[in-house]
Amino acid sequence: MFSERLITIFDLMASKESHEGERGILCSVAAEITAVSATGITLVTSMQLPLAFCASDEVAKGLIDLEITVGEGPCRDTLDRDDPVCEEDLALLRNSQWMLYAPSALARGVRAVFAFPLRIGAIQLGALCLYSTTPGPLSESQFTDALLMASVIGRGIVALQAGAAPAALSQELQREAAFDFSVHQAAGMLAVQASIDISSALVALRMHAFSVSQSLSVVSGRVIDRQLRFDPDINEWREGGL
Amino acid sequence: MARESLVVATLVELADNLVDNYDVIDILTLLSNRCVDTIDVTSAGVMLCLPGGELQFVASSSESMEVLELFQIQANEGPCVDCYTGGVAIVNHELVDPDVRWPHFSPRAIEQGFHSVHCLPMRLRGRTIGALNLFRADVGLLTTDDIMIAQGLADVATIAILQHQSVLGARLLNDQLSFALNSRIVIEQAKGMIAQFYGGGMEESFSRLRNHARNHNVKLTEVATNLVEGTLPLAGLDTVREPHR
Numbered sequence: 001m002f003s004e005r006l007i008t009i010f011d012l013m014a015s016k017e018s019h020e021g022e023r024g025i026l027c028s029v030a031a032e033i034t035a036v037s038a039t040g041i042t043l044v045t046s047m048q049l050p051l052a053f054c055a056s057d058e059v060a061k062g063l064i065d066l067e068i069t070v071g072e073g074p075c076r077d078t079l080d081r082d083d084p085v086c087e088e089d090l091a092l093l094r095n096s097q098w099m100l101y102a103p104s105a106l107a108r109g110v111r112a113v114f115a116f117p118l119r120i121g122a123i124q125l126g127a128l129c130l131y132s133t134t135p136g137p138l139s140e141s142q143f144t145d146a147l148l149m150a151s152v153i154g155r156g157i158v159a160l161q162a163g164a165a166p167a168a169l170s171q172e173l174q175r176e177a178a179f180d181f182s183v184h185q186a187a188g189m190l191a192v193q194a195s196i197d198i199s200s201a202l203v204a205l206r207m208h209a210f211s212v213s214q215s216l217s218v219v220s221g222r223v224i225d226r227q228l229r230f231d232p233d234i235n236e237w238r239e240g241g242l
Numbered sequence: 243m244a245r246e247s248l249v250v251a252t253l254v255e256l257a258d259n260l261v262d263n264y265d266v267i268d269i270l271t272l273l274s275n276r277c278v279d280t281i282d283v284t285s286a287g288v289m290l291c292l293p294g295g296e297l298q299f300v301a302s303s304s305e306s307m308e309v310l311e312l313f314q315i316q317a318n319e320g321p322c323v324d325c326y327t328g329g330v331a332i333v334n335h336e337l338v339d340p341d342v343r344w345p346h347f348s349p350r351a352i353e354q355g356f357h358s359v360h361c362l363p364m365r366l367r368g369r370t371i372g373a374l375n376l377f378r379a380d381v382g383l384l385t386t387d388d389i390m391i392a393q394g395l396a397d398v399a400t401i402a403i404l405q406h407q408s409v410l411g412a413r414l415l416n417d418q419l420s421f422a423l424n425s426r427i428v429i430e431q432a433k434g435m436i437a438q439f440y441g442g443g444m445e446e447s448f449s450r451l452r453n454h455a456r457n458h459n460v461k462l463t464e465v466a467t468n469l470v471e472g473t474l475p476l477a478g479l480d481t482v483r484e485p486h487r
Contacts, residue, residue: 046424123416158415166418167425167463181430185444188434188470198431198470224434224444 005145009033009152024054024178026156030149031056034142036130037110040064041118041153042075043126047184049202050075053126053157054178059108060131061178065215066108068183069206070100074115075127082124084146085115089135100210111135116146118154125154186220193230204230208237245280249391252276253398266406270301273374273399278303280395281388283376284356285309288364289322290372290403297322297372308354312347313375320347325361325373331389332361336381357381362393364400371400425463432466439476454480 012032016025030039038060042050049068055061067073078085087093090102090111098105105113112132118125128150130138138146157173164170169179183205191201209219222228231238255272270288277286287302287309299313316322321332321344336358341348351359356377364372374396376384384392429451436447455465457480468474 043423044420045427046420047427051423051427120416125416125419158419161419161422162415164418164422167422167461169422169426173419179426181427184427184430185434185437188431188436189438190434191431191470192435192438192476197472224437 005148006152009149024056024176026153026176027054027056027060030128030130030146030153033149034130034138034145036114036138036142037133038063038131040075040129040131041126042067042129043157044079044124047199047202049183050126052178052180054176059110060129062108062215063105063110063113063131064129065217066104067101069209069216070104071206072098073101073105074113075129078115078117078127078129079124082117082119084117084143085113086137087114088112088137091135105131109133112137114138114146116150118150118157120154120158125157128153180217182220182224183216186223189223190230194232248276248280249394252280252395266403267301269399269402271303273395274301274303276395277374277376277392281376281391282378282380282384283360283388283392284379285377287313287375287377288372288399289313289316289326289375290364291326291370297326300372309377312351312354312356312377315347315350316375318346320344321359321361322373322375325363326370329363329365329370331363331393332359333383334359335383351377355379358383360384360389362389362396364396364403366397366400366404369404371403374399425466428470429462429466432469435469435476436479440479450479450482453482 009029012029013025016029027039027041030041031037038056040055040060040063041053042064043053045051049071052061052064052068055064063073064075067075074085074087090098090106090113093102110131110133112135114130114132116128118128128146130146160173160176161170164173183202187198187201187205190196190205191198194201194204196204205219205223206216209216212219219228227239229238230236252272274286274288277283285302285304287304288300289297290300292298297317299310299316302309302313312320313322321334325332337348337352337356339349339352356379358378358381360376360378362374362376363370364374374392376392378384429448432451433444433447436450437444440447440450451465451469452462455462458465465474469476469479
């Protein structure tokens with residue numbers, strides 16, 4: 001039964017791959033296989049912040065950005081617990097859980113989230129997150145499909161990177177991923193502007209994005225484009241150029 | 243313990259070892275010991291193939307120098323080599339001296355008190371990874387039952403090893419991925435710092451970073467890490483003499 005399902009997954013991947021130029025097929029295949037509204041994949045990094053790998057649509061992309069901004073949410077929890085996380089109705093969460101994440105996710109029209117660790121043996125690689133616009137649990141087959149998909153994705157990502165030069169990301173992996181490193185470029189700029197270290201700069205950037213209700217990638221882009229900067233003299237963010 | 247229960251117990255024991263952290267040598271030593279316990283052999287041992295194609299002794303029911311020597315000889319000739327290269331079981335009725343087939347192996351084996359030797363391939367889905375060597379003090383063939391039991395134990399051990407290798411391989415690949423990802427992040431952060439300090443865009447900043455790395459013959463990641471960690475001041479970056487476009 002598993003093997004049949006695996007063949008379906010591989011067939012779907014092959015058919016999407018033939019559409020030239022289509023990126024992030026792992027996410028769109030995951031969404032199709034598990035029959036949810038959207039999916040996103042994040043990778044673990046040494047910065048404590050996950051890195052977005054891909055998203056099946058703009059909503060998923062926004063939710064990953066949100067999770068990175070507020071530092072809480074399903075991808076983080078599934079890695080902390082090393083177990084799937086299933087929240088079948090964000091509207092019914094107890095107040096203490098995901099105080100920042102849940103209201104914003106609901107505002108984006110998402111009602112239920114499910115996250116699965118991407119694992120190879122004991123190593124955590126990242127997380128697969130499923131988003132649903134309707135409340136309710138995953139069916140048993142959806143749950144099984146998500147686990148299968150997580151295993152395919154984990155091995156797939158590692159395989160895509162195989163053969164790359166040391167310290168370099170493979171072309172294959174970068175083609176498949178929608179990496180956005182702008183937050184790290186912006187953090188570098190902010191660190192120099194405010195004379196703080198990179199970790200503090202990342203925190204300051206995330207806090208600012210949250211306080212102005214903008215996505216982290218938009219805020220980062222504005223810092224890089226010199227439309228937004230931190231003024232150490234008045235200890236505040238300032239719009240406009242140098 | 244009755245033979246059947248011992249075989250079943252061994253299979254369970256081998257399967258139990260298929261969890262995360264196990265030692266391949268332990269598994270193969272267990273396999274060798276159980277062969278001696280359950281079937282009519284005096285000594286047993288395993289040789290695995292190294293990446294270069296050479297056979298290497300890995301585990302034995304006996305740690306005596308005499309037996310170990312017999313495995314050493316088999317890096318070049320003997321039942322294990324024949325079994326591994328052919329991928330088929332080698333059945334030997336009686337060792338002879340002198341021997342044209344195994345001129346070095348046979349006389350030494352007889353000297354150590356072994357009079358027949360058998361070898362079973364360790365293979366899974368067409369891939370042979372090594373051989374299980376069974377030594378007997380007596381002459382004569384093993385019974386079909388004995389061969390079936392030994393082959394069954396060898397098969398389980400083979401699965402264990404292949405499983406172990408794929409986990410190890412994945413772990414190495416994952417380390418490489420994680421290193422590449424984190425290197426890239428540090429480089430992007432350093433680019434941002436340079437862009438702020440020197441002005442200019444990200445491409446220009448990258449050229450500056452690369453230029454410095456080349457001039458000092460150090461890795462890009464190292465320069466980036468030193469900048470981010472503050473051990474290399476931004477003002478300490480080499481000036482770009484030939485402007486990169």
